[in-house]
Amino acid sequence: MKRSTKIITIITVFFLIIAIVITARTMIGNHFKKKFSKRPPPGIIVTEVVKEEFAEKLQTFGTAISSKSETFKVRKNDVIGELNLKDKVKKGDLILNLKSGNVVAPFNGVLGYTGLTEDIFVSDNIFIITLDDNSIIFSDIKVPESYAPFIRKGLPVEVRVSSYKDKVFSGEIDFISSRINADTRSLLARIKIDNKDLELLSGSLLEITVKFNLRDSLSVPDTSIMMEGEKSYIYTVSDENIANKTEVEIGLRGDSKVEILSGVNEGDQIVAEGLKKVRPRGKIEPIKN
CATH class of the missing domain: 2.40.420.20 (conserved putative lor/sdh protein from methanococcus maripaludis s2 fold)
Known part of the structure; x- marks a missing residue:
């Protein structure tokens, strides 16, 4: 066979193989295209x-403060009879019967008792009784100066406390100071929290979120x-x-x-x-x- 004939044969076979490959790929592609086109949409x-x-948020911390609080310092030997304190009292209820006079609740609240201690000013043993009205809780917070233009009275506040991890207490900004503290570069604000179920205790650490620029x-x-x-x-x-x-x-x-x-x-x-x-x-x- 002549050399030129061999070359032509090789070239022909080469292009024939390419044509077969292209045809096969096209047929396979069409097959899968039809197959997948029949599938329902996902x-x-x-x-x-x-x-x-x-809303944008300012997050900070504060301490729970009772709306009203009263402390009674009582000498042990001044108490008549046994000491029997109620947990809750109403205004006018008798708290203690003393030789020196009765102690009456000046407002509705919850009683606390610190036990006996030695007072440095008197020789007798004394104990301290506290009365707190926790139906409304306040907390003072320091607002950074950069947030001061956005803070106004009545803004909503969310409060969380570690003892009620899954609960959010609602409150609002109740008071705003009229000036920036030059030492701390912050604005003092007081928040007010509805605590009608008395779940928040005075002195608790509060996680406070102030919402502003609501839309x-x-x-x-x-x-x-x-x-x-x-x-x-x-x-x-x-x-x-x-x-x-x-x-x-x-x-x-x-x-x-x-x-x-x-x-x-x-x-x-x-x-x-x-x-x-x-x-x-x-x-x-x-x-x-």
Whole structure:
């Protein structure tokens, strides 16, 4: 066989192999495309864009203070009969029967007892009884100077205490000082907490959150947000159940929700969870959250 004929044969076989490979790949691709196109769209949890309250927060600590407090110092030998104190008293109730005169409750409250001690000014043993009205609790906090322009009377406050880890007590700013303390660069404010069930005790350490700059804004679950660099996206869902990748501007985050400043409207359907199963312009089977 001539050399030129061999070369032509080799080239022909080479291109024939390439053609077979291309044809095979095309057929396989079409096969899988048809196969997967027959699959039902993935079930995806969706939800609506809603309006919720958002607020910036100042977190600090304070000490619980009774709204009213009275201390009675009593000599042991002045008590008539046995000492039998009630836990709670009402205004006008007899607290102690003494030789020197009766001790009567000046207001509703809870009694406390410190036991016997030696007073440095008298020779007799004495004990101290306290009466606290804890139906309202106050606490003084120091607001950093940078937050002073945002703090005003009546702002809502959330209070937590270690003895009630799962409970949030509600309160408000009750008083604000008229000037910044030059030494601490802070503004003194007093908060007022409703404690009608008497769960908070005077002297307790309080974890205090002051809410300010309150507003109603568009809100989505934090699980619906996709971050790509500095940009944020969510999947909006059309009436035809098509997922569209949409850029949004986000604001505050907190409590498993994210504030949306622009990009969607109230009532829009969005993908709430399962972002990895969604493709841009892909069809989904919505599952209402």
